Amino acid sequence: MGSLNEFPLKIRLFLRMYPWRRIDLVPWAPLxxxxxxxxxxLVSSAGFVTPEQAPFDDSxxxxxxxxxxxxxxxxxxTLRDTHRSQSFDHTGLQQDPNLAFPVDRLREMVEAKRxxxxxxxxxxxxxxxxAPGRFVRDTVPEMxxxxxxxxxxxxxxxxx
Amino acid sequence: xxxxxxxxVAAEFERQGITTVVIQLLRxxxxxxRPPRALFVPFPHGYPLGTxxxxxxxxxxxxxxxxxxxxxxxxxxxxVDFEPTKPSLASRPPTH
Numbered sequence: 001m002g003s004l005n006e007f008p009l010k011i012r013l014f015l016r017m018y019p020w021r022r023i024d025l026v027p028w029a030p031l032x033x034x035x036x037x038x039x040x041x042l043v044s045s046a047g048f049v050t051p052e053q054a055p056f057d058d059s060x061x062x063x064x065x066x067x068x069x070x071x072x073x074x075x076x077x078t079l080r081d082t083h084r085s086q087s088f089d090h091t092g093l094q095q096d097p098n099l100a101f102p103v104d105r106l107r108e109m110v111e112a113k114r115x116x117x118x119x120x121x122x123x124x125x126x127x128x129x130x131a132p133g134r135f136v137r138d139t140v141p142e143m144x145x146x147x148x149x150x151x152x153x154x155x156x157x158x159x160x
Numbered sequence: 161x162x163x164x165x166x167x168x169v170a171a172e173f174e175r176q177g178i179t180t181v182v183i184q185l186l187r188x189x190x191x192x193x194r195p196p197r198a199l200f201v202p203f204p205h206g207y208p209l210g211t212x213x214x215x216x217x218x219x220x221x222x223x224x225x226x227x228x229x230x231x232x233x234x235x236x237x238x239x240v241d242f243e244p245t246k247p248s249l250a251s252r253p254p255t256h
Contacts, residue, residue, distance in 0.1 A: 004186065006204055020164060020192040026236035027174035028196055035226050038179075043169060045162040063161070085161075088205035096212035105209075105218045115226070127162030135165070140172045148176050154229055155173050156222065157182035158208050159162035 045127025
């Protein structure tokens with residue numbers, strides 16, 4: 001399992017003192033139908049962008065609250081990792097974006113009829129958001145609206 | 161921070177009726193933030209699905225995540241450890 005001990009001392013101390021946001025009333029949406037009939041959408045916080053998209057902005061204090069839509073048809077090798085954090089090893093993501101954006105695996109599971117279908121677009125943001133107020137207030141509802149509009153039944157979230 | 165951010169997004173999705181499952185690299189963060197469903201994986205940061213170019217490992221993690229969603233008797237928050245079923249899946253990528 002990942003551990004805070006992976007990080008340099010300065011970051012470890014910051015994370016120990018950080019006021020994590022507790023979800024007091026945990027919402028619950030059980031599956032309404034079998035996974036093999038579900039439309040699945042992917043949400044990755046690895047900061048991936050397509051070649052045409054602007055990278056995430058690492059100069060924004062508190063973290064870049066924006067997100068990108070990524071087509072379900074994207075050739076994975078074209079994705080760029082623009083996550084600003086230098087506190088984890090980016091080598092794996094650069095070798096294989098499936099590590100944090102596993103569209104190839106999900107496509108295989110659709111072919112195997114394990115899941116119903118993949119949504120036509122997925123969502124990407126840079127999870128290095130220390131001050132999530134604006135992100136929660138403005139960005140998250142918009143992300144949710146997209147998947148609701150697309151009639152996504154199940155969302156898989158992958159942090160880095 | 162990534163671990164917290166995905167939890168916050170997942171919570172809003174669930175409020176809007178979308179079933180969610182989040183991969184988690186830090187148990188202590190998930191226990192504090194409390195996403196609806198979380199699968200703890202035994203991998204270092206930057207390697208949430210295990211190993212690059214290892215479809216079997218990546219598929220096993222996704223399969224475990226899907227099974228969390230399929231359990232009708234669970235109630236929130238669901239915080240479960242990923243347990244590799246084959247020796248090859250337990251291998252860790254190099255840490256940094």
